[in-house]
Amino acid sequence: MSASRELLRNLRAVVGREHVLHLPEDLLVYEIDGAIDRALPDAVAFPADAEQVQGVVRACNKLDVPVTPRGAGTGLSGGAVAARRGVVVATTRMRRILSVDSVERIAIVEPGVPNIQLSEAAAEHGLFYAPDPSSQKACTIGGNVAENSGGPHCLALGVTTNHVPGLEVVTAGGEIEWLGSHGPEPAGYDLRGLFVGSEGTLGIATKIVARLLPVPETVVTLLAIFEDPEAASETVSAVIGAGLVPAALEMIDKVTLQAVEAGLGCGYPPNAGAVLLIELDGVEAVVGAQVERALAACRGHGATEIRMATDPADRELLWKGRKGAIGSLGRLAPNYYLLDGVVPRSRLVETMRAVTEIGERYDFPVANVFHAGDGNLHPCLLFDERTRGANARVLEAGAEIMRICVDAGGALTGEHGVGFEKRRFMSWLYTEADLENMGRVRGVFGNSGGFNPCKVLPEGTGCGEMAQQASALAAAGPDAYV
Amino acid sequence: MPMSELAALAPPLVGGSAPETVIIPASLDALRATVAERDGRTLAPAGGRTQLALGNPPRGRFALLDLRAALAGEIEHEPADLTAVTPAGVTLAALDARLRDAGQRLPFDPPHAEEATIGGALAVGMGGPLRTRYGPPRDFVLGMTVLRADGELVKAGGRVVKNVTGYDLMRLWCGALGTLGIITSVALRVLPHPETTDLRFSVASLDEGQVLAERLSRADLRPELLDLMRTEHGWDGLVRLAVEAVPGAEAAARAELTACDERMYLAARDLGFAEGDALTLRSSCATSAIAATATAFEALAPSRLLVRPLAREVRATWEPDAVPEAQAVVDATERLRATVAESGAAVIAERLPPALQGVLDVWGRPRPFARMAAVKAAFDPDGRLNAGRFVGGL
Numbered sequence: 001m002s003a004s005r006e007l008l009r010n011l012r013a014v015v016g017r018e019h020v021l022h023l024p025e026d027l028l029v030y031e032i033d034g035a036i037d038r039a040l041p042d043a044v045a046f047p048a049d050a051e052q053v054q055g056v057v058r059a060c061n062k063l064d065v066p067v068t069p070r071g072a073g074t075g076l077s078g079g080a081v082a083a084r085r086g087v088v089v090a091t092t093r094m095r096r097i098l099s100v101d102s103v104e105r106i107a108i109v110e111p112g113v114p115n116i117q118l119s120e121a122a123a124e125h126g127l128f129y130a131p132d133p134s135s136q137k138a139c140t141i142g143g144n145v146a147e148n149s150g151g152p153h154c155l156a157l158g159v160t161t162n163h164v165p166g167l168e169v170v171t172a173g174g175e176i177e178w179l180g181s182h183g184p185e186p187a188g189y190d191l192r193g194l195f196v197g198s199e200g201t202l203g204i205a206t207k208i209v210a211r212l213l214p215v216p217e218t219v220v221t222l223l224a225i226f227e228d229p230e231a232a233s234e235t236v237s238a239v240i241g242a243g244l245v246p247a248a249l250e251m252i253d254k255v256t257l258q259a260v261e262a263g264l265g266c267g268y269p270p271n272a273g274a275v276l277l278i279e280l281d282g283v284e285a286v287v288g289a290q291v292e293r294a295l296a297a298c299r300g301h302g303a304t305e306i307r308m309a310t311d312p313a314d315r316e317l318l319w320k321g322r323k324g325a326i327g328s329l330g331r332l333a334p335n336y337y338l339l340d341g342v343v344p345r346s347r348l349v350e351t352m353r354a355v356t357e358i359g360e361r362y363d364f365p366v367a368n369v370f371h372a373g374d375g376n377l378h379p380c381l382l383f384d385e386r387t388r389g390a391n392a393r394v395l396e397a398g399a400e401i402m403r404i405c406v407d408a409g410g411a412l413t414g415e416h417g418v419g420f421e422k423r424r425f426m427s428w429l430y431t432e433a434d435l436e437n438m439g440r441v442r443g444v445f446g447n448s449g450g451f452n453p454c455k456v457l458p459e460g461t462g463c464g465e466m467a468q469q470a471s472a473l474a475a476a477g478p479d480a481y482v
Numbered sequence: 483m484p485m486s487e488l489a490a491l492a493p494p495l496v497g498g499s500a501p502e503t504v505i506i507p508a509s510l511d512a513l514r515a516t517v518a519e520r521d522g523r524t525l526a527p528a529g530g531r532t533q534l535a536l537g538n539p540p541r542g543r544f545a546l547l548d549l550r551a552a553l554a555g556e557i558e559h560e561p562a563d564l565t566a567v568t569p570a571g572v573t574l575a576a577l578d579a580r581l582r583d584a585g586q587r588l589p590f591d592p593p594h595a596e597e598a599t600i601g602g603a604l605a606v607g608m609g610g611p612l613r614t615r616y617g618p619p620r621d622f623v624l625g626m627t628v629l630r631a632d633g634e635l636v637k638a639g640g641r642v643v644k645n646v647t648g649y650d651l652m653r654l655w656c657g658a659l660g661t662l663g664i665i666t667s668v669a670l671r672v673l674p675h676p677e678t679t680d681l682r683f684s685v686a687s688l689d690e691g692q693v694l695a696e697r698l699s700r701a702d703l704r705p706e707l708l709d710l711m712r713t714e715h716g717w718d719g720l721v722r723l724a725v726e727a728v729p730g731a732e733a734a735a736r737a738e739l740t741a742c743d744e745r746m747y748l749a750a751r752d753l754g755f756a757e758g759d760a761l762t763l764r765s766s767c768a769t770s771a772i773a774a775t776a777t778a779f780e781a782l783a784p785s786r787l788l789v790r791p792l793a794r795e796v797r798a799t800w801e802p803d804a805v806p807e808a809q810a811v812v813d814a815t816e817r818l819r820a821t822v823a824e825s826g827a828a829v830i831a832e833r834l835p836p837a838l839q840g841v842l843d844v845w846g847r848p849r850p851f852a853r854m855a856a857v858k859a860a861f862d863p864d865g866r867l868n869a870g871r872f873v874g875g876l
Contacts (some may be wrong), residue, residue, distance in 0.1 A: 189657070193654070328543060341641075431637075437861075456649070
């Protein structure tokens with residue numbers, strides 16, 4: 001099925017002829033996001049403002065055509081894939097920073113603004129926007145809102161929902177509404193809190209209020225080197241046990257370190273068993289005391305070397321390898337499958353062992369780079385899709401790893417979202433009654449099933465075109481991130 | 483006091499109105515059965531009974547549903563994970579004692595935190611002084627189990643500190659005043675208990691106090707709390723800082739900071755909720771609207787006035803003989819609501835004397851109201867739980 005003439009005519013009437021794509025060759029770019037599932041939409045519309053978004057949503061609803069919102073397409077759970085075809089609504093043209101208010105410490109931005117641009121605009125006022133997904137150069141604030149994105153610096157400061165007090169949305173039913181506020185605590189139900197992280201199933205954010213924080217006076221980044229991942233994990237526990245909640249606490253394993261050094265050459269020790277990145281910030285006196293405690297924890301748990309960076313350029317170098325880690329894995333294998341499990345921090349060591357065991361059993365090397373401070377694992381299975389049966393097996397191995405996380409008392413996703421990818425595993429965590437109860441919020445926002453279909457919740461049919469996902473495993477390139 | 487004795491006392495008023503009876507289910511199963519019944523009454527769930535005065539009176543016949551016996555139980559604290567899972571009927575004091583044993587805490591200090599239960603306090607959603615640093619209480623909720631109005635137990639979230647698996651219903655349940663379901667169990671993120679010091683200061687004007695707050699904040703001193711209370715001659719300030727941050731604070735504040743005991747903190751935390759506080763208004767407003775809001779309250783000569791500048795809150799309270807004429811309160815509140823509405827701010831009447839009950843709208847009319855009504859209809863279509871008590875009579 002391709003876009004009906006009526007649909008195309010209506011979409012063009014709303015956004016203009018040049019802002020609608022419908023030819024198969026133009027649509028190819030929009031069949032996949034940063035994950036592995038793919039499906040070709042019938043059309044892509046590029047609205048310029050909330051009214052046009054509303055017009056597109058209403059045009060689709062009227063003809064019963066599925067709608068799938070899309071930001072930069074860096075998502076890692078298939079959330080932006082048009083699972084039942086229909087129209088992809090891309091926020092690409094909505095990329096203005098409308099205001100930065102240093103008194104209220106908020107910025108108001110359109111959804112298509114890349115995360116990094118918001119931080120840059122805030123920096124002019126001595127402020128910053130806290131959530132920093134590794135894809136921040138590309139990913140959009142609108143997409144961050146949909147996925148409730150995190151990032152390495154979310155350990156102390158929280159994820160997107162903690163930093164977005166309000167937003168204007170076009171609901172799935174086609175209404176324009178403001179949810180939340182410009183900062184103050186509004187009365188009534190927290191619809192804002194429900195909308196953020198709803199993975200684009202309740203509507204499309206068209207204006208976003210972002211909370212900004214003062215840039216820390218002092219920032220110290222430590223890179224601690226260990227002979228094995230167990231020692232690094234124990235250090236994580238020791239740091240938390242010492243009463244510290246660092247701004248960031250990240251681990252990189254040996255496989256990843258080798259790829260990073262070969263690819264980026266940022267001075268990481270390629271023969272180490274694991275490294276920890278620990279960042280502390282605040283006023284100098286407080287940070288100084290915290291650094292001492294962190295150093296003691298590292299030394300007490302077998303760190304063979306500790307590097308410390310205080311000036312921005314040196315810190316950036318220490319971070320460069322972390323943020324570019326997943327991209328570097330392309331040097332080790334043609335393909336990888338990136339997971340996003342969460343376990344209680346105290347179960348990190350045993351979970352990593354189990355992950356390694358699963359990798360060995362399936363014969364896939366596993367690279368690990370993750371947010372150790374909050375138990376958010378990102379095992380990355382390395383494979384070659386040209387090997388017969390590799391795609392199916394890598395998905396099977398991934399499912400086993402997710403099961404391990406759930407059995408350890410954890411969750412299916414810490415920051416990438418359930419999307420299309422993990423919805424079939426939702427019943428591991430929730431009963432049918434839980435899922436039915438969650439599903440009620442869709443009706444509240446006027447989504448009767450056609451708005452970003454086949455995402456988050458396992459129920460529903462009609463996603464047959466996605467069934468070939470196993471055979472359509474994509475070669476994720478160096479532009480993927482965690 | 484044993485539950486049997488509590489039941490014998492005259493039942494407390496809910497939103498100013500007397501319940502027909504008090505029901506005290508002894509177990510979760512009994513609670514489920516009670517809620518699932520349809521006896522033509524609505525149920526007003528109650529934890530520690532510290533905020534029964536909040537809200538409109540329930541619509542029609544209603545019973546007070548005392549949850550403490552049904553939702554009692556053991557706290558599971560995992561210090562290494564910085565998490566705790568607790569039955570909702572546990573008091574914040576009991577929770578705090580348990581966490582403190584391991585050097586941790588939940589940075590959530592609503593009024594009368596000693597008696598309040600964790601479930602009730604989250605349902606009310608009212609923060610305390612610690613909001614300044616730690617934000618609203620719902621930011622610490624990792625997962626919840628809730629008893630829906632039809633007797634079904636449903637959960638959302640989990641017990642790990644980072645989790646985006648499924649819809650974040652916890653945010654709906656927090657601050658919903660029990661109108662969408664009864665919170666039965668809560669998984670929480672907790673934090674190390676830092677070593678802090680309380681310091682007081684005096685400023686001549688609110689403006690001066692706000693400037694000082696901004697300086698401390700800009701200097702990245704991260705005050706745990708910063709409250710300003712009106713006195714006869716000016717404003718008394720209270721700030722809580724990490725011990726290591728104290729030396730730098732005086733320079734940054736450009737003011738004299740002196741040590742003080744816990745009384746000032748408790749006065750600020752419970753301001754507006756003492757036995758004798760008849761009328762309490764709280765505005766959550768933009769930073770730039772704080773001064774005008776405080777002035778509007780001051781024009782009504784409150785008994786006490788509190789500004790929490792970095793959390794953007796202003797609260798005023800009137801003792802019975804200080805309560806202004808009803809129309810003056812209504813006019814001032816509605817004027818203020820109209821002024822601050824643009825930024826999504828709220829003015830909530832947290833306590834009302836009889837003369838103002840039914841006269842002053844407790845919540846104002848938050849937007850988008852139709853969507854909020856749809857939420858209520860989706861989870862409690864029959865109005866079994868707290869019908870009429872919340873915003874717009876939901």
